[in-house]
Amino acid sequence: MTKFAIGQTVHRLEDPTLLQGKGCYTDDLRPQGAAHAFVLRSPHAHALIRGIDTTAARQAPGVIAVLTGQDVKADDLGTMPCIVPVKNHDGTPRGETPRPVLALDRARHVGDPVALVVAETYHAARDAAELIEVDYEPLPAVADVYGAAQPGAPLVWPEIKQNIVADLHLGSKEAADAAFARAAHISKIELVQNRLVANPMEPRAAFAEYDPATDRSTLHTSSQSVALLRAHIGDIVLKIGDKLRVRSGNVGGAFGMKAMMHPEQPMIVWASRRLKRAVRWTGDRSEGFLTDVQGRDHKVFAELALDKDGKFLAVRATVYAGMGAYLSQFAPMIPQSVHSMMPSVYAFEAAHLHLIETVTNTVPVDAYRGAGRPEGIYVTERLIDIAARELKIAPDELRRRNFIKPSQFPYTTAAGLVYDSGDFEGLQAKALKEADWAGFPARKAASEARGKLRGIGLTMYVERCGGAAPPDSVALKVNKDRVLVLPGTVDNGQGHMTVLKQLVSEYLGIDMEKIDVSQGDSDANPFGLTGGSRFAVVTGTAAGIAAKEVVDKGMEQAAKMLEAAAADIEYGDGDYKVKGTDRKATLFDVAGAAGGIEALHIKNTGALTFPNGCHIVEVEIDPQTGVTRLERYTIVDDFGRALNPMLLLGQVHGGTVQGIGQALLEHAVYDNESAQLLTGSFMDYAMPRADDVPSFNTTFHHTPCTTNPLGVKGAGEAGSVGAPPAIINAIVDVLHAKKGIKHIDMPATREKVWRALNG
C-alpha cells in the first residue's frame, strides 16, 4: 500500500539517507579547484578601523585574494538590508544601521567580518589571515539591552540617540490605562528574556560557483529560503539580479536563523565573481556563536489588571528588545509579536506594549523558533501565576474564568487578532486530567519524604501562524509516469518531503513512489520561505490547490481521450473516469498525451491560524544543590488536524526541548564592560541533552482551523512557546512556598535556584 492518506503516520522518507550519512549538505560539495575562504573577524566589540595592512597576507603562500571593506566600497556593493519599516510613535522612521558585508571604518561586535582571505586551501587562508594587520582603536562598548538605553551609555551608532533604534506603542495606551485605573488588583513583574544562540547542527556555509559563459553565479548555501536570498543578495547587495541562482541541499537545522542573509553569503559570491572561480566557506562552531543571528534578548516590565472577581481587564508592558549591533532582515518586527500574543487565550479589554528597540555591541538578533510569540506568552502567563497567588485563586481556576469561549469565535482579541477556533477550557481540562493535577499533593509529599521539593506549573499558549507575506507556493509537474512537486519552502529537517508526498498522493490519488519532491533551487522552485510554522498551513494548502489545477488542466485532454464531455468525467484515485461507466484514463496517460501538465499555485490567502495548547510541568528540586529535574511533563495541543502524527510529535518534542533549554540552561552571556561573548562554545553554552529532558506525555485536542482548507494550524514553534512559562511557573511554585519569591529569571540554573532557596 503506497497511497497514504492525510493523517497517517508515514515514517520519514528522508531518514534512510540522512541517518546513513548520505545527505548532501553545503559543505559536502567539494569540487576540485574550488578556492577556500576564511573570514577575519573583529576581536573587539567596538573599535574604529584606522587601517588594514594586507601586504604580507597577499604574499603568503597559496593566497589568491585578500579583500576588505575598501574593496566592498570600491565595488559599490549594497548594504545588508533590514526589510521591516517601523514608524516611531513620534512619527519619525526607525534608525538605520547600514552594514557593509565587510566592516569599513568601524567594527561593532566581536566577530564582525573585517577581511576575507581566499586561498588554495583553508589552512593557507587562515594562516594568511594572521598576517593581516588591522589598526583598531578600541571604543567603549555596551552589551546590555536595557543599559544601552540609559543616559551615558556608549553609542553603537553615533547617529542613534541613546541607542534607541525604534520606539513605538502597539495597542491603545488610553484603553489600557483606563482599564488599569479601575482595576481592583494589579500584578507586576520585571523579567529578562534570555538571549539565545540557535546552534543548528550544521553550521552556516556558502559555496559560490561562477559560469563565465553565462556570467551567472550559483550560490549553494544552507538556508530556509532560496528565493529570499536570491532577491536580497542578487538584487540588493550585489545588484546582479537574475545572474544569481541560489540552491540549498540538505539543511541540518535552522530554527529561524538561516532565514536571514548573513554577510558571508553575498561576500562569497562577490569574491567568486571577482576571481571568476568557485569559492567555498563553511563557518565553524566558534563563528556560529559569534555571528549567527541570535534570539530573544528582552528586558520587560509588565502589569496585569484584574477586577474584583479575578476577571482580566488589561495587560501592558514596556519591553526593551535587543537588536544587536545591526538590524537584521526581520529584526525590528520580531518583538512586535509580543503585543499580538500578550492577550494569549483570554478575553481582555486592552493590551498595550511600549516597545523600545535598542542596539548594542553584540551579534544581531532576529527570528529564533517562536520569534516573538514565546516572549509575549511568557509575559502574560507569568503574570497570571503571580496574580493567582496574590489573589489566592488556583492558577487553573483564574485561567478558566478568563478563557475566550468557543461560542465567541470568530473572536477579536485585545491585540486585534481574529481567532477562528479553539476550545481553551476543554483543552485545559484535558491537560489537568492527563497531568493528574489532582494527584499532585500526594506526589509532592512523596518528594518531600525524600528530601526534595516539588512544584507544579501550568501554562496556556497560543500562536499566530500562517499569514500573508511572503506567499508560499507549490509547482506541480506531471509527465507520463511521474509527478514532480516543487515547493517554495526548504526542508531543514522537519520532513517536508514526506508530508508533501503524502499530501499530493492523497490529492491526486497517486502512489507516493511515483512522486518526487525537489526543493531549494531559485531557478526551478517558486517563491517561499520556511519559517513561522507555516509549512503545513501554507505549502500544504498551496499543494492542494495546485493539485486541483493539474486535474482541471488535464480534463480537456481526458475528454478527448475518453471521447466524452468534460462534464461527464470525474477524477479519483489517479484516474479520469466517465461517470457511470468503466471507461477511464490515468492521470499519467492524460499527462503523457498532453505533453505534460503543469500547475503553479502562488497565491496566499493571508489567513492566520492559531495553534494553542497547555503545558503542565512538575519539577523536583534538590534544595542542597539547586538541581531541578523535570519529573512529569504533559502537553495538550490543538493543531487543528494532524497530517502525519509522528512528524507532528517530532515538532512538539523538538520545540519543547528548545523551550526547556531556554528555561533551564541556555544563555548567551556577554561581558558587561568588554561586550565579549563569554559563552562562546559548548564548554560554556549549555544545550539541553537527552538526560535533561523527561519523557513527554502528549495528547491532542484538535478543533479544526477554519481559515484553510486542510484545517491545520501549524506546530513547529508550539513547544518553544509553552515550555518556558510552564517550567518557570513550576519552579516559582517551590520558591514561593519556601521563600515567598515571586519570580526567577531564565535560565533558572542550579546555582540561581540554590541561591533563591538559601538566600
Next chain:
Amino acid sequence: MYQFKFQKAKSVAEAFAGLGKDGDAKLLAGGQSLIAAMKLRLSQPSALIDLGDIAELRHIKVETGTVTIGAMTTHATVAASAEVKKALPALAMLAGSIGDRQVRNQGTIGGSIANNDPAADYPAACLGLGATISTNKRKISADAFFKGMYETALDAGEIIISVSFAIPKRAAYVKFKNPASRFAIVGVLVADFGSSARVAVTGAGPGVFRIAEMEKALAAKFAPESVANIKVPAEGLNSDLHAQADYRAHLITVLAQRAVAAALT
C-alpha cells in the same frame, strides 16, 4: 591548526628520543585535549609523537593492594574493565563519567593527568587513592605530581608509563557536572583506607586538592555525618559563569557526604 610533523613511536625509548630531537614536539595520546587546542590554534607543536602504537602502555593490572593502569589505556577501557570494577569500582565509575562516548573511546589516563585540567576527573582519583605515577625516569606520588592549573611535576621529555592506585576498603566519586561541558564543577572522591581516609576535590579550585579536616573526621568515623558540618572556605576557589566560589564551597560539603554515603552502599 598549524603545520606540524607527525611521528608514530614504536617504543617509549623512541618517543623519548623524538622529544629530545625537537624542542617543540609533543606527545600525542588520545588527542582529546591536544588536538582540540591545536584546532583552535591555541597550541602549536612543531611535531606530534603518537604513543598509540606502544602496546606496553595499554594494560590493566590488578595485584594485591593496587590497580595499575597503563598510560595509554582509554577511559572506556577502564570504565568497562571487569577487573577494575571488582577491585576498585569507584575508579571504573569515575572513568565512565568522563565526557561522552567518543571522548572515552579516545581519551587516555596518561593524557588526562599530564594535561591536569583543573576540572578533570582522574586527578581526583589519583590524589584520593594515593596513586603513584610511573614515568620513564622515576616514580612520583600523586601528592607531588599535581601542581596547580595545567601544571605537573613532569620534566621536559618525561613520559608517563602507568598509574598505580592503592585499593582502599571502600571509595566513591561524586561528580557535579557543568551542564555545558560536563566537566566537573565539583568532583569529590572519598576513600576509606581503614586507619586513614582521603578526600580529593577536583573542579572547585585551580587544581585538585585534599581536605585534611574531612580526612581526619572520616578516619575517626567513615560516615556522612562526619563531614556534614565541615565547611570549606570559599577563598581561593574558582568563580565563573557556572558557579561562584561560595556555591562550590557549599557543594564540596554536600558532595563529600554523598560520596561517603555512596561508598557505604
